[in-house]
Each structure stands twice: as C-alpha cells, then as structure tokens.
Amino acid sequence: MGEDARFEDAGGAPVALRALEAADVPVISALVQDAIFPITEMRWDRSKRRFALLLNRYRWEQHQAGRSPERVQSVLAIEDALKVASQGIDRSDADTVLSLLAVEWAPADDGMGCLTFVLAGDGAIAVDVEALELTLRDVTQPYAAVSGKAPEHRL
Known part of the structure; x- marks a missing residue:
C-alpha cells in the first residue's frame, strides 16, 4: 500500500488542483483558508x-x-455554475476586502449541488452547480506576506 501525499512532496511548486468528488473539496478548502480578496475580484x-x-x-x-510567511495569487474557479448568491457582504462597496475561511460542498440530486464560500464576519457566497468541478491554480510567484505574520485563529 502506498503512502499518502504530503505537502513536502510538491517541493514548493505552484498549486494546481481540481475537485471532482466531495472528498476533494476539504483539500482545496484547507489550502484557501485565510485567503483574502477584494470584492472586485469576483467574477x-x-x-x-x-x-x-x-x-x-x-x-x-x-x-x-521560523519561515517567513508567504502568499501567492491564485484563481479559485467553479465550472457549471447555475446561480450565484451572497449574504452578509456589501457588493456595492468596491473597497471591501473579504477573508475566505472555508469552502463547503452540499450535494443535491443527480450530481448537482451547492459550493459555499464561508467568509469572515458571517458572510457567504453560494454557487449552485450542475456538477462538482472546482479548481485552484496559483498564478503568480509567492511573495512575502505584507503583514509578516501567519494567520491566527482564536477559539
């Protein structure tokens, strides 16, 4: 029996992943936890x-x-999107910066379902899909996190 893949196996290469099954979504969710994005970067x-x-x-x-915290610009894309809805965010304020906490998958009938982006501050973006196809791809070189700190979560 083979060993599970580890982060170290990537050797710092850009992330390029696709979720086609429910079990794949938590992997992408873990990688995008604490990602930030201006509201203007939703399409x-x-x-x-x-x-x-x-x-x-x-x-x-x-x-x-002991390692300097890094960020990278990445595209998180959903194919076969049928409907997009949001709650708890003001889409008219172009200066809003959102923080992504998790991606959740709720299956429905015939392979359909809903991907929900859970945001800090009780916001959410829900995307109804015909079939699960979620991709995450790094599109720039990594850069030092402007804050100089890793994200922290307090209980």
Missing part, C-alpha cells in the same frame, strides 16, 4: 457558467515555524 460569467475568485492565498503548504 461570474453567466454565459460560460463559470464563477471565479482571484485570491491572495496564504501558503499553508509552506508554513513552518
């Missing part, structure tokens, strides 16, 4: 049925004590 192309976010993703796969 829904209704005619192509594609919803995408341009994120400034914290590189959890490179997180180690």
Whole structure:
C-alpha cells in the first residue's frame, strides 16, 4: 500500500488542483483558508457558467515555524455554475476586502449541488452547480506576506 501525499512532496511548486468528488473539496478548502480578496475580484460569467475568485492565498503548504510567511495569487474557479448568491457582504462597496475561511460542498440530486464560500464576519457566497468541478491554480510567484505574520485563529 502506498503512502499518502504530503505537502513536502510538491517541493514548493505552484498549486494546481481540481475537485471532482466531495472528498476533494476539504483539500482545496484547507489550502484557501485565510485567503483574502477584494470584492472586485469576483467574477461570474453567466454565459460560460463559470464563477471565479482571484485570491491572495496564504501558503499553508509552506508554513513552518521560523519561515517567513508567504502568499501567492491564485484563481479559485467553479465550472457549471447555475446561480450565484451572497449574504452578509456589501457588493456595492468596491473597497471591501473579504477573508475566505472555508469552502463547503452540499450535494443535491443527480450530481448537482451547492459550493459555499464561508467568509469572515458571517458572510457567504453560494454557487449552485450542475456538477462538482472546482479548481485552484496559483498564478503568480509567492511573495512575502505584507503583514509578516501567519494567520491566527482564536477559539
């Protein structure tokens, strides 16, 4: 029996992942936890049925004590998007910066379902899909986190 893959196996290479099954979603969710993005970097192309976010993703796969925190710009995209709805965010305020906490999958009948982006501050973006197809792809070189700190979560 083979060993599970580890973050170290990537050797710092850009992330390029696709979730086609429910079990794949938590992997992508873990990688985008604490990503931030301006509200202006959300796009829904209704005619192509594609919803995408341009994120400034914290590189959890490179997180180690004593190592400088890094971020990278990544595209998180959903194919076969049928409907997009949001709650708890003011889409008219172009200066809003959102913080992504998790991605959740709720299956429905015949392979359909809903992907929900859970945001800090009780906000959420829900995307109804015909089939699960979620991709995460790094699109820039990593850069030092402006804050100089790793994200923290207090209980």
